[in-house]
Amino acid sequence: MIGIAVIGYGYWGPNLARCFAETEGCRVVAIVDPAAEALARAARHHPMTRLTANWREALADRRVDAVAIATPAATHYEIASAALRAGRHVLIEKPMADNLANARELVDLADRADLRLMIGHTLVYSSAARKIEALISSHDLGNIHYYDSTRVNLGVSRRDVSVLWDLAVHDLAIIRYLLPGEPIAISANGMRFAADAPESLAHVTLYLNDGSVAHLNVNWLAPVKTRRVTIGGSQKLLLWDDLEPSEKVKIYHRGHLVADEPIDPDQAMIDYRIGDMWSPHLSPVEPLMSEAAHFIDCVGRHLVPVTDGKFGLRIVELIEAATLSMQQRGRPVELKAHSPMQAALVSGGRNG
């Protein structure tokens, strides 16, 4: 029975506590939050659990084998590094840290102590992502040509970080999880709505080393919430609309015509699509439940989490590279594959 301390009981912490409470093989032994109001809420839902305002107390509790950290990103490093030094396994909410140096140190700490370090990229654990991963790895879609995501919200923006950290982070994790190619360059464009605010919308293009590209459209101020990913393969096209209640993933048999004359596609009565569409059944399991179970499984059986520290580190690298490019109106930033990023401005690459 693995003892868990949930640190941070604001917005996301209650979900973590609930999921770990319902996961086999573990027990929530402590909940930490500096706010008395938060602890009062925790008491109602977890009456048998130790409640404290001080995370160091929880780390000192011998029943605590692992901590799940859902505090503001700026505090991730301090708490996670202390937990690892205290010999506790760690699950941190994304992003794992607010700068690369801290993220790297957490990876090193976990490596040296042989502890599990997992980042809460929850979308990776959704049934849709897992089904798509199976389709891609079995080569069902053919070679992947492009990934194209629109992930936009209806008007809640943040003061502290740009939309890249808030929304693009989901796509970058999914790209890392799903796509066989390795990012080699990034071009990003963004916009601030007020001079003193972070970027509220951004468009990011990743160039991958297999010739494919990924594009992200993220925006805090859209009229209609959208979660729509298209993946183009040489055999089939896939559409993942995460807001669809029962047909989240659709696969289209590839239809493709090449026209010799200048046809206006808005007018043509041509039969564009050739072949059928199908939509696979997806398990209705809550992604966070799968994530919690995976963490417990990795701790218990000494496995490497899918979204381990190195995975999370790579996401931070990609966000930092995109931020750099965004500040220069899309100027491409080159990435070193598989190694800690050494971002460099490139003088003008070659496309495709």
Added chain:
Amino acid sequence: MIGIAVIGYGYWGPNLARCFAETEGCRVVAIVDPAAEALARAARHHPMTRLTANWREALADRRVDAVAIATPAATHYEIASAALRAGRHVLIEKPMADNLANARELVDLADRADLRLMIGHTLVYSSAARKIEALISSHDLGNIHYYDSTRVNLGVSRRDVSVLWDLAVHDLAIIRYLLPGEPIAISANGMRFAADAPESLAHVTLYLNDGSVAHLNVNWLAPVKTRRVTIGGSQKLLLWDDLEPSEKVKIYHRGHLVADEPIDPDQAMIDYRIGDMWSPHLSPVEPLMSEAAHFIDCVGRHLVPVTDGKFGLRIVELIEAATLSMQQRGRPVELKAHSPMQAALVSGGRNG
């Protein structure tokens, strides 16, 4: 009664001939196409009209006051310049020419001869575009912050030109028509599906001189045809879905919250949208009918067309700049406003 010659009776020419035949104040006096099969089709629908395989014959016909050119883009310059030199008003299908020099010369020729030169950017003449233009110019949406378009097709690609000339051209015309700002820089990313093919998908960001940005997502190989434009203003947000049968344009009263803590927007139960949505009634007039009527009106009353030669020239400049950037993985290309473009690579601008 203005006499019209329709030159080119392949895919688009029959639509032009039909619309001019139904427009008051003009008459289709000649139809030109080198293909006998095309002329046979023309004979069935326009039995009283002169049919010829030779456009020079039509230009020599004294009843011809104006020509409407729907031939392949590579021939636009030769035919249009001859028509202008022969003193005929000219409507050319977009794009007006396949290079900047030719486009500029056509503008000059028309200017010097004081003839109408209009480019067939049909979407500008749609009821939706006109309604949106009225909403923006009356400041109903507030200051425009962004334009974001997804214009993707289901698998008809072209061999001769990239997707920029085929699909982005529509958005560039709409941006030019609708947005008060002037483009000052472009960053574009694209991808070829085969080494010898033009780019099949592209993402283009335009920076405008009022701080707004416009983004275009164009793709020939998407699973679902999409024509979706979002316009974000400081007061309201607008959604234009041109494939909706009866609610093409929706206006959302702006809801905007700023969150102090790291809220995950996928989970938040916050009430995002504040205020109502409304969808204005749009006239069902066919855009090409409005375009034809506008051309006849401009010729008859000596007016400047909305999409005149200078308008079309600017679109060609923007496509060329986007192409240059696309070849360098998004490296921004600076534009000189309101003058023939002198594209220059910028060394790293400042974002918004």
Added chain:
Amino acid sequence: MIGIAVIGYGYWGPNLARCFAETEGCRVVAIVDPAAEALARAARHHPMTRLTANWREALADRRVDAVAIATPAATHYEIASAALRAGRHVLIEKPMADNLANARELVDLADRADLRLMIGHTLVYSSAARKIEALISSHDLGNIHYYDSTRVNLGVSRRDVSVLWDLAVHDLAIIRYLLPGEPIAISANGMRFAADAPESLAHVTLYLNDGSVAHLNVNWLAPVKTRRVTIGGSQKLLLWDDLEPSEKVKIYHRGHLVADEPIDPDQAMIDYRIGDMWSPHLSPVEPLMSEAAHFIDCVGRHLVPVTDGKFGLRIVELIEAATLSMQQRGRPVELKAHSPMQAALVSGGRNG
């Protein structure tokens, strides 16, 4: 080469003339309409065709082998019976006649003269209907349990006939074409919006002799045009949305749970759907083109049309029975299967 006379060139006649003109094996030799304006339009599109205001002239024309009648329903009987007596094959727009006696006589006339009599139930010739027919007849959906259609419009109502003749007629033809069962009773409810107007909305339930039921919701005054048919089988469920541009037909693998306790389905987090969905590719051929080709094929090869006179007669019987029930607030009307209907009020049947 079969010579066709199109009688009636108002709203639907031009479509018939266009389709026959493009169909192999036939020629449009005459077009008839009493209105000079209509004949002038016909002259522009069919310059080589004989034009006349008098349908008796067309029947007397020896080049005319068959007539296609698109006049108001009240005139169908007079023209069609004269045509059959003159030895011409006949295609009549639905409904074939405005009362049962006339419909029966047309069937008899055609039978005795061994002429083709076909009714223009165009929807039966759509690619979607043909695909669904193949799925049902191959038992792919299992036993058919129900057919449920919503066919509503946005505000064009008619003065002369109720919504049953205008909209329900489509579903009744489809039911007749697709479903293996034979209607044995009808219950219908309707509503007039004004005392002197025909019913503008109606709900019709058909009981079939295999225990299945069919339901139609037709309405002239709905806010959103809808064409949505659900077919429930013991193995699969099918959804036909005829307004979907590219996924008109979707097939769902049947999921079915039986709950022992009183679950509120609005709240349950149960995984309702079990199995996949798929959407077959459909040919983009225009239904009226298929209909015209089928008529020519039946005339040329002496075949029985799918929607022959007996088929059309059955539809008229069903509409009359529904009208009778509608006048009595849903009181069920019993039908005699496969024979000219002898409608009778039933004193209270037994349900399923």
Added chain:
Amino acid sequence: MIGIAVIGYGYWGPNLARCFAETEGCRVVAIVDPAAEALARAARHHPMTRLTANWREALADRRVDAVAIATPAATHYEIASAALRAGRHVLIEKPMADNLANARELVDLADRADLRLMIGHTLVYSSAARKIEALISSHDLGNIHYYDSTRVNLGVSRRDVSVLWDLAVHDLAIIRYLLPGEPIAISANGMRFAADAPESLAHVTLYLNDGSVAHLNVNWLAPVKTRRVTIGGSQKLLLWDDLEPSEKVKIYHRGHLVADEPIDPDQAMIDYRIGDMWSPHLSPVEPLMSEAAHFIDCVGRHLVPVTDGKFGLRIVELIEAATLSMQQRGRPVELKAHSPMQAALVSGGRNG
């Protein structure tokens, strides 16, 4: 501070307990369920609340002022009548009883004791229903002509009662709440999928005394979950799609054309809709929270609940009348308005 006992902690009881726990002016003092497992769950979420397997114990508890009953419908009468006799106010889940006699007695008991009796028709308390009620009562839609609902599920059916008790009950409550007319007759059709099962789909038409009609399409075995209500008024049309995330209610300005000739509405290029559409903002408050607050308010201030015992009784009457008609293939059943129903088969009414 009103003390509440929640009786029944299976599927719906936990929601009631949660909502009352968060409602001001009341306290959950007892939770009752015969199942130990249910009480264990209750203990985790309501650690301070008395837990018991015996509802008579809860009724005897002097802190209990009111009970909320979420047990199976067959037990509603016994528990509710005992609670009223014990002087407790009562909130019962819909349906209030499984037969009319019991429902009537509960109304009488509450009347005589001057206690609040409220039925949990939760949908009435949704923001959408309240907004629509305001639009109708302010005559914004004009005279109401029709109500048309499609409320279908994806494959969870019940063994104990027909789909009328499970799904139609929602619409009947909404009709009662929203429509000014009084039901005077019902015609219903239904179908069993197995001989020993209750009806799994049903179509119900209500005739109201102002000439309007209401129609319900309810089905447990549909391919796509649907919650879609259309309300047709003489001025405007309203669409309520309860599954839409952010535009649940849309109002269309009434467009209406009357055609003199037989137009096929599938083909007509007519501009159907005249005028704009708008979608009002709705409060995101959870309906059950509003319901709980309303109950506490009525108890505390001695008010008549919107969905009081008489309201609930009327719904039971309507379901019983619909069931009677359904067993006779739609034969209309006449209703006596505003008084305990005396259902009678009518011999053939007149349609409005």
